[in-house]
Amino acid sequence: MRPVALAYVAAAVLLTGVAAYFAFLPQHSGTLTFWALAGGPSVLLALLAAEWARREELLREWLMPRWGDFSRGMVGAVGLVAAAWGFARLVTPVGSPREVWLVTLYGQIGNPVTLQAHAGAVALAIVVAAAAEEVVWRGMVTQLLADRLGSRTAWIWAAALYALVYVPTAWSLRAGDMLDPALAIAAFGAALLWGAMARSFGRLAPGILAHALFDWAVVMMFPLWGPK
Secondary structure, three states, X not given: OOHHHHHHHHHHHHHHHHHHHHHOOHHHOOOHHHHHHHHHHHHHXXXXXXXXXXXXXXXXXXXXXXXXXXXXXXXXXXXXXXXHHHHHHHOOOXXXXXXXXXXXXXXHHOOHHHHHHOHHHHHHHHHHHHHHHHHHHHHHHHHHHHXXXXXXXXXXXXXXXXXXXXXOHHHHOOXXXXXXXXXXXXXXXXXXXXXXXXXXXXXXXXXXXXXXXXXXXXXXXXXXXXXX
C-alpha cells in the first residue's frame, strides 16, 4: 500500500475511533456535541474520499442511482433490523445483566421525545452520516485495501477496521466495571452486509439506502430498547 493510501486508512481508523470514544461519553448524552463527534469526522473524511474517487473516475459509478436500488436498500435494512432484534432478544434480553448495553447506548443517543420533536434534523443527520461512512469505508478504504489485498477479502478487512473504530466505545459506554461491546459488534455485522452489497452491486447507493434506513428504524421507529 502506498504511503498516502496507508495514511488515509490510518487516519480513518484513528480519527473516527477517537471521536467515537468521546461522542459516547456520558457527559455528551443527547447533545449536539454527541452528533457532531459521531458524524463529523466521517463527513470530513468522505469529502477527501469523494475528491479522490472523482479523480479516479469512480464517484459517479459509486453514487449514481439505478432502478432497483431502493428495493435492495430496503431488503438490506429489513434484514439488519431483524438481525438486531434477534441479537437484542437473545444476547441482551430484558432483565439480563447485558440489558444495560442497550440502556446506555440508547440513553446516549438522546431522549426519544426530543428526537421525535426534531425528526427532520435527525433524518438529515442520519442520511449525511450514512452516506459519508459508506463513501469512506465501503468506498475508498475498501478500494485502497483491494489494491493491496485483492478484492475478494478487502471488504471483510474494511468491515473489521470499521468495527475496530467502535471498540473504544466499550469503555465510554461502560456501566461500572462492565464494558459495553454492543456498538462494535453491531458495526461489524452491519459492515459485513454493507460491504457485501457494495461488492455484489459494484456501487454504494444500495448500501447507503440500507444504512440510512436501518439507522432510522432502530433509532426512531423500532428501537431495540426503551421505557415501556
